[in-house]
Amino acid sequence: MIDLSLHILDVATNGFKAGATYVQIKIVEEENDIKIWITDNGCGMSKEVLSQVENPFYTSRTTRKVGLGIPLFKQTCLQTGGSFEITSKEKIGTTIYALMYTNHIDAIPLGDLAETIFVLMMNPYECDILADVTFKDENQKPFVIDTKEIKKILDGVPLSDNAIATWLKEYINEGLSK
Amino acid sequence: MKSLAELKKIREEAANRINLRTAKNGYRVAVGMATCGITAGARPVLAKFVEMVSEKGLDNVTVTQVGCLGECALEPVVEVFDADGNRTTYAEVHVDDVATIVEQHLIGGKVVTDKTLEVIKKAK
Numbered sequence: 132m133i134d135l136s137l138h139i140l141d142v143a144t145n146g147f148k149a150g151a152t153y154v155q156i157k158i159v160e161e162e163n164d165i166k167i168w169i170t171d172n173g174c175g176m177s178k179e180v181l182s183q184v185e186n187p188f189y190t191s192r193t194t195r196k197v198g199l200g201i202p203l204f205k206q207t208c209l210q211t212g213g214s215f216e217i218t219s220k221e222k223i224g225t226t227i228y229a230l231m232y233t234n235h236i237d238a239i240p241l242g243d244l245a246e247t248i249f250v251l252m253m254n255p256y257e258c259d260i261l262a263d264v265t266f267k268d269e270n271q272k273p274f275v276i277d278t279k280e281i282k283k284i285l286d287g288v289p290l291s292d293n294a295i296a297t298w299l300k301e302y303i304n305e306g307l308s309k
Numbered sequence: 310m311k312s313l314a315e316l317k318k319i320r321e322e323a324a325n326r327i328n329l330r331t332a333k334n335g336y337r338v339a340v341g342m343a344t345c346g347i348t349a350g351a352r353p354v355l356a357k358f359v360e361m362v363s364e365k366g367l368d369n370v371t372v373t374q375v376g377c378l379g380e381c382a383l384e385p386v387v388e389v390f391d392a393d394g395n396r397t398t399y400a401e402v403h404v405d406d407v408a409t410i411v412e413q414h415l416i417g418g419k420v421v422t423d424k425t426l427e428v429i430k431k432a433k
Contacts, residue, residue: 132348141347148376200344246356250342253359255373284313285320291371292323293363295316300356302311 134242135165135231138204140250142169142227145200147256149173151224153279154251155261158244162267163234164213165241172224181219204229211235245303252278252299253291264307274306326368335369336415338362340402341386343377349384350403357407358387362415370415383429389414398426 132138139156146154151173159166176184183189187202204227205215211232219225231238248262261277278290281299288295340346340355358372378386383400387410390396397420399410406424413421422428 137347137352140342140352141344144342144376203344243352246352250352250355250374253355253372253374255375280313281316284316286324288320288323288327291373292327293359293366293368294319294323294326296359297363298311298316298319300359302316305311 132203132207132239134240135167135207136242136244136247138200138207138229139167139169139244140247141200142204143171143247143251143260144254146171146173146225147254147258149175149225151258153259153261155263156248156251157263159265160241160267164230164232167229167231168226169229170224170226175221175223175225176219177221181217184217185215201227207231207239210237245300245307248276248303248307249296249300252276252281253296255291266309268309271309274303276303276306335367335371335392337390338370338372338415339375339388339390340372341376341378341380341384341388342374345377345381346384346386351385353404354385354387354402354407357404358411361407361411365411365416367411367415380426383426386426399424400426400429 132141143154143156149171151171153172155170157168180191184201185205187199208215208229208231212235213230213232216228217225244264251260259278263273263275265273281290285295290296290299338358340351340358342351342355355372355374362370362372375388380386380400385402387399387402388396389399399421402410402424410421410424413419
């Protein structure tokens with residue numbers, strides 16, 4: 132993965148496979164680090180699965196023998212001296228917490244977060260997405276978008292409608308641009 | 310600066326358009342969006358499809374995402390389903406290839422032969 136926004140997309144889509152109806156992403160950018168929380172209300176994991184999930188040679192899939200999303204994200208954090216934690220409870224959901232130091236030589240850029248949020252919102256599983264971003268520049272207004280709110284406004288018109296999707300993409304871009 | 314109030318207006322226009330839509334003869338485009346696809350560049354490909362489909366006013370085309378399609382080495386992989394459910398699988402689809410697929414396949418109805426999974430696999 133070349134940037135954090137791709138890790139966020141990758142790990143957040145795990146929630147869809149877990150049957151989540153709500154995935155919440157919180158990003159707090161500070162002077163020397165970025166903190167990320169990704170929480171889903173999917174099926175969660177048992178202790179056995181949880182103990183294996185950071186192992187690249189573990190996957191719940193039967194079509195192949197590796198699962199790289201979580202271990203890659205973890206490595207990205209740890210190589211900057213940061214941390215990475217997963218907590219999960221069966222039938223409740225899973226939360227991932229990632230801390231990456233941005234002033235470390237091995238830190239990777241945040242990347243196109245707008246495109247990540249947009250693509251997540253366009254998921255075909257009817258899963259709602261909340262994104263909450265706080266910037267290191269105190270003068271910049273935090274950006275919050277929640278498809279639950281958006282769907283209320285849309286009142287039955289799908290998010291994926293071409294005109295709606297285009298508008299949302301621009302709205303997210305604007306909200307995140309510095 | 311965009312506001313959610315503006316979204317209401319767009320919504321009304323969209324709702325009218327949907328009511329007018331009669332034929333369901335469109336395509337469904339599914340972009341593989343698992344770890345393998347994402348690292349290979351699937352996210353901008355999906356965004357580009359959405360952008361172009363909207364730009365060209367292709368109301369009967371839906372763009373969606375799927376998990377790993379089992380061809381991790383040939384990602385980004387894109388599937389195009391026609392109204393009868395016939396599937397065309399494209400491999401190594403990058404942002405620059407999207408326009409060709411939109412114009413030739415989604416508008417022109419002709420498969421872009423040299424980007425199909427079959428042809429790309431054979432060439433390797």
